[in-house]
Amino acid sequence: MNAPLPDPDAVADLLERGRSLAAPALRAAVGRLASPMDTVAAYHFGWIDEDGRPADGDGGKAVRPALAVVSAEVAGARPEAGVPGAVAVELVHNFSLLHDDLMDGDEQRRHRDTVWKVHGPAQAILVGDALFALAGEILLAEGGPHAAAAARRLAVAARKLIDGQAQDIGFEHRETVGVAECLEMAGNKTGALIACAASIGAVLGGADEATADALDRYGHHLGLAFQAVDDLLGIWGDSRSTGKQTWSDLRQRKKSLPVVAALAADNPAAQRLTGLLTADAKKSPEEFEDFDEAEFAERAALIEEAGGREWTADEARRQHDTAVAAIEGLTMPDHTREQLLALADFIVVRER
Amino acid sequence: MNAPLPDPDAVADLLERGRSLAAPALRAAVGRLASPMDTVAAYHFGWIDEDGRPADGDGGKAVRPALAVVSAEVAGARPEAGVPGAVAVELVHNFSLLHDDLMDGDEQRRHRDTVWKVHGPAQAILVGDALFALAGEILLAEGGPHAAAAARRLAVAARKLIDGQAQDIGFEHRETVGVAECLEMAGNKTGALIACAASIGAVLGGADEATADALDRYGHHLGLAFQAVDDLLGIWGDSRSTGKQTWSDLRQRKKSLPVVAALAADNPAAQRLTGLLTADAKKSPEEFEDFDEAEFAERAALIEEAGGREWTADEARRQHDTAVAAIEGLTMPDHTREQLLALADFIVVRER
Numbered sequence: 001m002n003a004p005l006p007d008p009d010a011v012a013d014l015l016e017r018g019r020s021l022a023a024p025a026l027r028a029a030v031g032r033l034a035s036p037m038d039t040v041a042a043y044h045f046g047w048i049d050e051d052g053r054p055a056d057g058d059g060g061k062a063v064r065p066a067l068a069v070v071s072a073e074v075a076g077a078r079p080e081a082g083v084p085g086a087v088a089v090e091l092v093h094n095f096s097l098l099h100d101d102l103m104d105g106d107e108q109r110r111h112r113d114t115v116w117k118v119h120g121p122a123q124a125i126l127v128g129d130a131l132f133a134l135a136g137e138i139l140l141a142e143g144g145p146h147a148a149a150a151a152r153r154l155a156v157a158a159r160k161l162i163d164g165q166a167q168d169i170g171f172e173h174r175e176t177v178g179v180a181e182c183l184e185m186a187g188n189k190t191g192a193l194i195a196c197a198a199s200i201g202a203v204l205g206g207a208d209e210a211t212a213d214a215l216d217r218y219g220h221h222l223g224l225a226f227q228a229v230d231d232l233l234g235i236w237g238d239s240r241s242t243g244k245q246t247w248s249d250l251r252q253r254k255k256s257l258p259v260v261a262a263l264a265a266d267n268p269a270a271q272r273l274t275g276l277l278t279a280d281a282k283k284s285p286e287e288f289e290d291f292d293e294a295e296f297a298e299r300a301a302l303i304e305e306a307g308g309r310e311w312t313a314d315e316a317r318r319q320h321d322t323a324v325a326a327i328e329g330l331t332m333p334d335h336t337r338e339q340l341l342a343l344a345d346f347i348v349v350r351e352r
Numbered sequence: 353m354n355a356p357l358p359d360p361d362a363v364a365d366l367l368e369r370g371r372s373l374a375a376p377a378l379r380a381a382v383g384r385l386a387s388p389m390d391t392v393a394a395y396h397f398g399w400i401d402e403d404g405r406p407a408d409g410d411g412g413k414a415v416r417p418a419l420a421v422v423s424a425e426v427a428g429a430r431p432e433a434g435v436p437g438a439v440a441v442e443l444v445h446n447f448s449l450l451h452d453d454l455m456d457g458d459e460q461r462r463h464r465d466t467v468w469k470v471h472g473p474a475q476a477i478l479v480g481d482a483l484f485a486l487a488g489e490i491l492l493a494e495g496g497p498h499a500a501a502a503a504r505r506l507a508v509a510a511r512k513l514i515d516g517q518a519q520d521i522g523f524e525h526r527e528t529v530g531v532a533e534c535l536e537m538a539g540n541k542t543g544a545l546i547a548c549a550a551s552i553g554a555v556l557g558g559a560d561e562a563t564a565d566a567l568d569r570y571g572h573h574l575g576l577a578f579q580a581v582d583d584l585l586g587i588w589g590d591s592r593s594t595g596k597q598t599w600s601d602l603r604q605r606k607k608s609l610p611v612v613a614a615l616a617a618d619n620p621a622a623q624r625l626t627g628l629l630t631a632d633a634k635k636s637p638e639e640f641e642d643f644d645e646a647e648f649a650e651r652a653a654l655i656e657e658a659g660g661r662e663w664t665a666d667e668a669r670r671q672h673d674t675a676v677a678a679i680e681g682l683t684m685p686d687h688t689r690e691q692l693l694a695l696a697d698f699i700v701v702r703e704r
Contacts, residue, residue, distance in 0.1 A: 034519060129484070134511060166482075
């Protein structure tokens with residue numbers, strides 16, 4: 001990786017700026033929902049707890065709003081010009097979380113019970129739908145003269161995101177998944193919306209197509225770097241910071257990048273891993289529940305020994321570097337470029 | 353009702369024109385979906401059967417595409433100008449059917465098993481999401497210079513439609529529902545998207561706001577007339593033509609307009625009905641399943657005796673007349689006005 005470690009304070013400021021610019025508009029948008037969807041959405045965002053009492057959940061790291069706001073500055077616009085884009089992207093992101101948690105049967109998110117666990121499947125579907133509809137409504141109502149171009153990019157990103165979720169669900173039913181199709185899935189499921197976040201502010205700020213497309217590529221590769229890091233954390237992450245169980249992705253038998261890369265390797269560890277995971281695939285969820293720590297640790301060690309961990313960490317850096325290269329030719333103020341580079345570095349090193 | 357019976361051939365031609373103009377674009381849009389969502393969507397639309405063999409399902413009456421296409425002509429544009437609007441509205445309509453059938457647990461639609469029954473809940477959620485995303489994408493990509501205004505109206509309609517479904521689900525858990533709130537729910541759940549269909553072609557064709565708003569009101573009241581007729585059919589309809597079980601809405605204990613209006617009446621039949629339905633509400637779905645024809649017939653007779661059937665039929669006519677009045681002041685070619693009036697008449701008398 002070419003870049004030095006980002007200044008943690010500078011990144012924290014950037015994330016905080018995106019979050020604080022977008023938050024009032026996001027809360028106003030959610031406040032438009034009919035009861036009880038407004039309450040269910042407020043629970044999902046962490047603004048209230050299960051009993052309706054105010055809570056101080058932050059709704060995640062807010063990388064996307066930060067990108068949307070910096071993106072406006074690339075076009076020479078004020079950061080505020082990116083806000084309708086930041087809000088729309090956050091709404092689409094959270095629509096997908098609500099539906100994915102239900103489809104995947106995930107019971108926990110951000111250290112709390114998921115919406116379908118607390119409020120039931122119908123509310124998870126309905127509130128997800130409502131957030132998606134709001135995204136288009138807000139963007140077209142408040143996005144100014146370039147809102148249509150922005151909304152078109154958002155719709156394409158949403159469709160890719162859904163394609164990615166469909167591919168991901170499809171992988172569950174398959175014995176083998178290749179590294180290339182795994183990256184394609186992640187490009188859709190994670191890359192497309194981060195690409196949209198990174199370009200939507202510029203589009204709203206009046207940037208030309210070439211600039212928006214370069215920012216889109218930057219965001220796409222950043223999204224892939226993000227996913228690679230996420231996949232590393234899904235196996236080796238500290239459950240206290242990820243908010244998930246230890247060995248979370250192994251428990252779900254997820255065909256994540258480290259697993260897929262390890263299985264594709266040509267060495268004895270890969271062969272032993274293939275044997276184990278092939279046997280695992282035939283087990284019922286209940287048998288899997290009974291696995292102890294040592295059994296997951298054995299699988300994690302084999303993935304690492306086969307080279308899956310190192311390949312994924314390298315891939316995160318490669319994607320980071322491709323992202324950074326995508327914006328090299330763009331003209332923008334120095335401090336804006338520094339911000340885009342700092343956000344890119346943050347995404348790769350966020351758990352160091 | 354002021355209008356005479358519409359010429360059935362003229363209405364059939366109108367519906368067929370809307371359907372045949374929109375069908376190729378709709379199939380092309382659905383063809384963009386990643387596998388297996390394209391197959392699931394094709395099943396939902398009735399283009400293939402459960403085993404993937406071609407089928408000749410017509411995907412419903414296609415009132416919405418017909419309206420979108422006529423609506424373009426109100427603006428002096430060619431009917432083709434309304435096609436991206438027709439496709440987008442159909443996609444949103446079918447997104448809501450996929451999700452509502454799952455949320456409501458409905459197992460049959462158009463004489464066939466619903467998508468969640470055949471392909472599972474995850475596919476119903478995912479394909480619904482994909483159709484919703486496609487709607488915005490198609491409209492903004494192919495809608496021409498006025499696409500943004502059209503997309504904004506579509507997003508608002510989608511949000512209202514979701515609000516309506518939320519209200520409808522909420523009614524299930526309540527003992528009493530008033531006539532006014534029942535109409536408000538129907539205005540959201542059914543009126544908003546028909547209002548959008550009736551105005552979106554004109555918006556795409558370059559109509560001014562006042563014209564689009566008048567067409568929106570026409571469609572809104574037409575949607576309410578449509579719902580009133582649907583609610584009559586839900587109790588007294590012939591199951592061979594509705595594609596649902598006899599007494600369908602009574603079996604589901606739906607608080608539809610005839611029921612709500614009957615309960616609001618001040619007469620002995622209303623009191624007897626209140627007693628019966630209050631006792632019914634405490635029964636389990638299984639106890640309800642065991643009801644015989646005579647028990648549903650008794651409830652239907654009481655609803656009629658209390659005046660719920662007549663009130664709903666009158667309400668359909670009132671809404672029809674309000675719809676027709678909304679477009680009286682608009683300037684448009686005579687044959688276009690005749691088409692709008694014929695579609696309005698068709699909606700009220702469609703099951704005679």
